[in-house]
Amino acid sequence: MLCPKCGREYEGTKCPNCDGLDIIVNQDDYLKRRKEYEEKQAVLKSAFSDNEEKNKSNEALRPDEILDKIVKVSGQARQKIADKKAEKKDNKKNKKVGMIIAISIVVALVGALGLYMLINHKDVILYSIYDNTIYRISEMDIQRVCDYDEAIFESDKNSFHIQPLPQNLYDITVKESMSSDNGKYYCASAYNHTNNNYSMMIWNDENCNILAENNKEKKLLYIDNDGYAIYQETEVINEEGSVGTTQLYISKVESDHTVTTTMLSETVKDIYVYSDKKTVIFNDLEDKLYTYVYGKNPKKTLIAEAVTIIHGAVEDNIYLFSYKAQQVNTLKNCNGFIYNCNDDIYYYQLDFSDGKSIYLGKNNSTNLAYIIDKDDVIMVRKNTLMSAKIVDKVVDTYTELAKLGTLDNIIYDDNSKSVIFINEKDSLMYYSKGKVTKISDGVTDGTLNLVANAKGAFTYVCNNIQMYCKHVKTSPVKLTQEGNIAQNSEVFYQKGKLYFVNMQGKLYVCSDNGNDCSMIGDANRIILGK
Numbered sequence: 001m002l003c004p005k006c007g008r009e010y011e012g013t014k015c016p017n018c019d020g021l022d023i024i025v026n027q028d029d030y031l032k033r034r035k036e037y038e039e040k041q042a043v044l045k046s047a048f049s050d051n052e053e054k055n056k057s058n059e060a061l062r063p064d065e066i067l068d069k070i071v072k073v074s075g076q077a078r079q080k081i082a083d084k085k086a087e088k089k090d091n092k093k094n095k096k097v098g099m100i101i102a103i104s105i106v107v108a109l110v111g112a113l114g115l116y117m118l119i120n121h122k123d124v125i126l127y128s129i130y131d132n133t134i135y136r137i138s139e140m141d142i143q144r145v146c147d148y149d150e151a152i153f154e155s156d157k158n159s160f161h162i163q164p165l166p167q168n169l170y171d172i173t174v175k176e177s178m179s180s181d182n183g184k185y186y187c188a189s190a191y192n193h194t195n196n197n198y199s200m201m202i203w204n205d206e207n208c209n210i211l212a213e214n215n216k217e218k219k220l221l222y223i224d225n226d227g228y229a230i231y232q233e234t235e236v237i238n239e240e241g242s243v244g245t246t247q248l249y250i251s252k253v254e255s256d257h258t259v260t261t262t263m264l265s266e267t268v269k270d271i272y273v274y275s276d277k278k279t280v281i282f283n284d285l286e287d288k289l290y291t292y293v294y295g296k297n298p299k300k301t302l303i304a305e306a307v308t309i310i311h312g313a314v315e316d317n318i319y320l321f322s323y324k325a326q327q328v329n330t331l332k333n334c335n336g337f338i339y340n341c342n343d344d345i346y347y348y349q350l351d352f353s354d355g356k357s358i359y360l361g362k363n364n365s366t367n368l369a370y371i372i373d374k375d376d377v378i379m380v381r382k383n384t385l386m387s388a389k390i391v392d393k394v395v396d397t398y399t400e401l402a403k404l405g406t407l408d409n410i411i412y413d414d415n416s417k418s419v420i421f422i423n424e425k426d427s428l429m430y431y432s433k434g435k436v437t438k439i440s441d442g443v444t445d446g447t448l449n450l451v452a453n454a455k456g457a458f459t460y461v462c463n464n465i466q467m468y469c470k471h472v473k474t475s476p477v478k479l480t481q482e483g484n485i486a487q488n489s490e491v492f493y494q495k496g497k498l499y500f501v502n503m504q505g506k507l508y509v510c511s512d513n514g515n516d517c518s519m520i521g522d523a524n525r526i527i528l529g530k
Contacts, residue, residue, distance in 0.1 A: 124453060124530060126494050127158075128507055128523035134160070135521070139497055139509060142521045152179045152186055155222050155275070155328045156315075159529040161186075166208040168201060175218070180225045181330070185253065187211075187229050189218035200251075202229050207257040212249070222273045222328050227253030228294055230273055230280060248282060250294055264292050264300070272312035273328045277335050277350050283307045289339055291350065303348060304357065309340035311368050316450060320412050321347075322369040338370055347372055358393045371412045371419060378419050378431075380408050385421060385431070401431050405445035415456045418472045422448055428460060430472045440467070440476060447489035452528050454493035459500075461489050468498060468514065477514035492526050499526060 126137040127145065134151055135142040145151075151160040161183040165174065169190055175198075177188040187202045199213040200220065212218065216233040223229045229251045235244035248268040251261040267285035274281065280292040289307040292300045312325040318334040335350040339357075343364045346357035360370065363381050371378035375390045379398060383406065386398040403424040404410070410421040418432040420439075428439040428448070444461040451457035456471045459479075466480040468491060479491070479498060491500045499509050501523045510517035 124494070124528055126492055126499055127527050127529055128501075128521065129525055129527065130505075130521075130523045135523075137494075137499060137507070137509075137520070137526070139495075140520060142507070142523075152177045154179050154181050155273075156330055158527040166201065166203045168208055168210075172199075176220055178220050178223050180223050182225050184225050185223055185227055185229075187220055187223045187231075189220050189231070198233075200229070200231055202227070202251070202253055202259070204253075207253075209253060209257065209259045211251045211259060211261065216247075217243075221271065222275060224275060224278075226295075229253075232268060232271065245285070248280070250280070250292070252294075262298070265290070270310040271327055272310065272325070272337060274312070274334050274350070275328065275330045276332050279335075279350055281310060281312065281337055283310055283339075301355075303355075304339065304341060304346070306341045307339045308342075309366075309368065310337060311339070311370075312337045316452075317412055317414065319373045319414050320369070320371050323367050324369075336372065338368065338372075340368065345370070356393060358390060358395075360395050361388075361398065367408065369408060369410065371410075373412075373414060373417065376417075378412075380404065380410065383408060383424070385410070385419070387431070401436055402429060407446040409446050409448045411448055411450050411458060413450070413456050413458070413472065416472055420448065420458060420472060422446075422460075428462070432472070437472075439469070439472070444489075449489050449491070451498075452490070452492045457493060459489055459491040466491075466500065468512070470512065479510055479514050479517065480508070490526070492528055494528075501526060 200211040234246040248265040272281040289303040345360040369380040385401040388395040428443040447461040467476040507523040
């Protein structure tokens, strides 16, 4: 053992080097502490067993309950340390050992909590949709889950909950529905043919409220776990489909089940919702750009005027801003967007302390696309890929990197800081650290996509064959034979396997090296839910 006084290693009960303290072993106390330790280890082993049934019981345990256990056990450990201190004030060695044991217990439990949170965060499931039915995908086959009409999807259009509609919606036509991400609240817009009225309803297990009911068509944008619903109303002028102005609203279900509603804009144009920041971004017919932060301290802020276009971050990347961006983005830390003022392009972050936007230069294209990662800017303009640096909130001169194909097909891997694109010669390339590198020739424009649920991996079609890359610096592998390419070139990664749907509507699975490819069923498309 090591001497607690001089640090020298020795055998026996007393250090011969410094004549340190005798180490007295209390057999009864040792056996008692060993028994307590073994019991705690048994509890931890049981709580985090790989046994499927035990894992299911753990899923019912909330993170706050686990935290309570950590506090309780650490408190018990501290109490035992205090007891030891009172009993053996002169035994510094025992005090040190007791403290190490207590810290080890807390660290182990905190690590277990982290593992629990990680498992739940990564607990995603592949589903296929075919003939109005949702199936759960396994490695060998598919199992029916429910009819498509029985599922109420979250704003990401992937995760869903099976929840019956309230009685209020039985006899009218439901236009759309949405669930909050934990299934606490549900919302739906409906149309009543009898009185030519549109309505917006929100409900949970306890109550159902009508948010709005009038002759204006409703569109639901987002609903969150706190009972906030963001939606728009558009006046329908005639039966031919002519419409008038659109209003933007946010409603909140209060604790007493009443609803408060706020009009954010009477004439709204572009709208984006960043759920992680609880922020709505929009401009109106007067071309004024606003942000509205909802929650405990709601605040509406004028960002700029003469704003004709807004583009948010795309669904799967907080650094890529494009006309292809979805209205709702649920990614963590998504807080930036670009906007156009008379062909001048600006970048704005919600957390800019001075409230000033970054000027990105001029761009008169309607199909704006920018990648902005810290001080690096990549711009697409007139089928040309260009790069620049941000200096003092203004970009310097742009440098041309490559000519793109007609579809401007680019993706961004923020892990390797690589821009991957297809050029005008149908070659697949990537740009990183000031250098452009070729990956492959003969690539079909428009087929380049990131692989869902796999960081840095991407897929594309080359010479009519589906290809897959784990990373820009790894060699691509074939997933299919010629003529059997995947629909839209979309590939999903799950537990070491790749899943995709071919042009004939067949669902395939293979290993991530392209081997052992087999057909496991029919599918119109695949979604990645929880």
